[in-house]
Amino acid sequence: MTTSETINPPQHQSHRPGSESEMTPAPQSEPRSDRARGKLDGKVAIITGGDSGIGRAVAVAFAREGAQVAIVYLEEEEDASETVRMVEAEGARCLRLAGDMGDTAFASEVIEQTLEAFGKIDVLVNNAGEQHPQKSIEEIDAEQLENTFRTNVFSMFYLTQAALPHLREGASIINTASVTAYRGNPKLLDYAASKGAIVAFTRSLSHQLVPKGIRVNAVAPGPVWTPLIPSTFTAEEVASFGGNTPMKRPGQPAEIAPCFVFLACEDSSYMSGQVLHPNGGEVVNG
Template sequence: MKDIQIKKSEEQSSQPGQENKMTPEPISIRDNYNGSDKLKDKVVLLTGGDSGIGKSIALHFAREGAHLAIIYLSEDDDARQTMAEIENEGTRCLLLKGDIKDEEFCKKAVNETISHYGSLNCVINNAAMQFPAEHIEEITSANLHTTFETNIYPYFYIVKAAIGFLNENDTIINTTSVTAYRGSEHLIDYASTKGAIVSFTRSLSKSLAKKGIRVNAVAPGPIWTPLIPATFNGEDLENFGKDVPLGRPGQPAEVAPAYVYLASQDSSYMTGQVLHVNGGEIIGG
């Protein structure tokens, strides 16, 4: 895909950001991506599915025949647009607005998904927040708590609520990050939560292997999503993603097919693993 030209003026004032205000607009799915019913009639619960990587996952899953339940925080316009695009693929979409830091809301979201669709086959933990800080002394207690309470606690809340509805051959997919492997000097708390997600994925996969429920993760590199203009500014925003070997930030459409693979029978002999879609960074793990 072509290089993305990001301007300093694209910064947004609050997280998790709004896709409908981004220029250039992220590419959520390629026109030439042809679905083949890999996920036909599967029911998928996805956090942070209104925009960015989450929206792209939702559209790819819909094109593969899945029905979606999308959790989002507050971006109503983005959520409604994503719902319309999912339904345009010929599948169904349930919007669930709320804060995943609240365990009771997470339980409610799972129960509403079951009530609406009657089943659940795939859980995708994807939503995240980040607060850049140049030095650890600059990480406020409030931002530290928000980062952990958004990025890792809900993984436990949602899986605990959903596990009783998942069966053999069902899947759980978690979004970690390249920062979990190479670190990030200005995202110490965020990278720490992403490292926790790697350990969560590996441990949960062992716990559920006997039940035939597979647990894997995807570790994206720099991807052009609403979270980026909502958290970076100035030169950091303009130079975003240019330091990877491919020399550019990635598009959500370049990440989402990895989730399709992990949710489908194509990956039936894979659990406890992480797929690295990061523009060419060579990392361990």
């Protein structure tokens, strides 16, 4: 489809969660400001889904602010290698860990290897996710439903449970929700439901951990140009992706990452149980 409404070249990837190296144009992951302020100096962060998209942009932004980073991803080695290169270019170390975040044993392994490499954990970013469009609830089988919730929700429980004994006062947990949790999406029913669960998880965990001095917040992006998009939607849908926002375009990962930096550092010291909404101008309740 080539019309005045075309935003990106039509494209589709037949494998999920998709490869950033195959996208045209490539998502923008470099921080939008050249000024580093040392907001995360001395911190250690774990970022799931850190090989590409929002996760990559967060890893690079954290590194620029002084953090050491562990990225967790499923199997996208080429994308992960590029993220490592970008993080190391900022002068930070980057540990890469490949595996299924829906597996409790792997979640524990992530924590153990991060502690072995860096000695502590200060920031936990639960960002890994998957989605599978279906036109009707009748087309969502048990396997898809379980896979969606295992990756998007169960993984947050598993990794947080494994990390919690090692988090100290001042630590921050940041979960990636979605605008779909607030306005829904008729073709992403199970995905939207999982993101709604993440909002409830964030608020409830915040109440539980406030006495320990650990803050829990979330970011609910609108449409963002990541590998999940061409690997999920048809070429025609990709071409107009994000055009229904007030800004008439999708966001770039680099435009979302500053929300995570803010929630990870002391600038947000009086915030917990909250959700930030970088979504192209859509007004939502929550």
